[in-house]
Amino acid sequence: MISQKAKYALRALAALARADDRTPMLIADIAEQQKIPKKFLEQILLDLKHRGLVMSKRGKDGGYLLLKPAHEITFGEILRMIDGPIAPLPCLSQTAYRKCDDCLSEAECEIRHVFARVADVTREVLFSATIADTLHDKSRVAVMLAG
């Protein structure tokens, strides 16, 4: 299961992507639209800002804006930021590799091979899906109905 926080982050980015990309969107508006506790969302957006995904403007007419186009923000990178490694074992993480304490040798590890495949397939999905994929729900439905 992914954390609630990661879910909030993805949905907040989706909200920003759906909005006009010139006029900033208020934290309060995102929070209300997405049913996210406002104070919690503040922290999340601040974090995303520090990592360079969004920018903010203070004071009147302030708010948040996406800094990159939605199709360049992958689910994988957001999950990695918020929840940490994608891999199911520390010894399979690309970004935070760590030897398993109790594992004698990686070559002989009984379970490593299977989880390596899990890591591969989930990375494949998560890094090809972007925030842009969250848009156009209605048109997507229309396409499905048409198809």
Add this chain to the structure above:
Amino acid sequence: MISQKAKYALRALAALARADDRTPMLIADIAEQQKIPKKFLEQILLDLKHRGLVMSKRGKDGGYLLLKPAHEITFGEILRMIDGPIAPLPCLSQTAYRKCDDCLSEAECEIRHVFARVADVTREVLFSATIADTLHDKSRVAVMLAG
């Protein structure tokens, strides 16, 4: 990341699968072989017993035995037992479905589609991998070298 407990469970089952399937294997031996804290392993094996995966014998010459052939025990079922649902969102779980509290409607949920694909591909891997796949490490290496 999967829990330490799930890792222990899988490795304990691997140890049992590798052993003679007539003479029971001691908790203490599994623990030592796999570097698992013995008292913790006791709980894990007891749990696996209650769920019908292994059987035990008490007293002298006691120990644990696999109750099903190794190729019929999937990684998926073990992970589900120990760590809970495979799906990354409660609303995508097959065995413990729960509506997301904060999600207005599943049809419109911005992130559900992507995670549904994640759930699909990981289930595919986890339910086709079995404890039998953990065996014959050496022969597997040999095959790889030969191939």
Add this chain to the structure above:
DNA sequence: ACATAGTCTACCAAGCAGATAGAGTTTACG
């Protein structure tokens, strides 16, 4: 100056992970 809106740091309650402790029960065997 004043309202608006983001920024930052601290704090907190509940739950979970990863064990450890120890008393109890069953079995084999002499």
Add this chain to the structure above:
DNA sequence: CGTAAACTCTATCTGCTTGGTAGACTATGT
């Protein structure tokens, strides 16, 4: 029998993470 070997069960513990809340602070527009 009695005793040692093993599994069984329940309780407990420590530290960390999750999912928030609180509140003071700072920048901005008019």
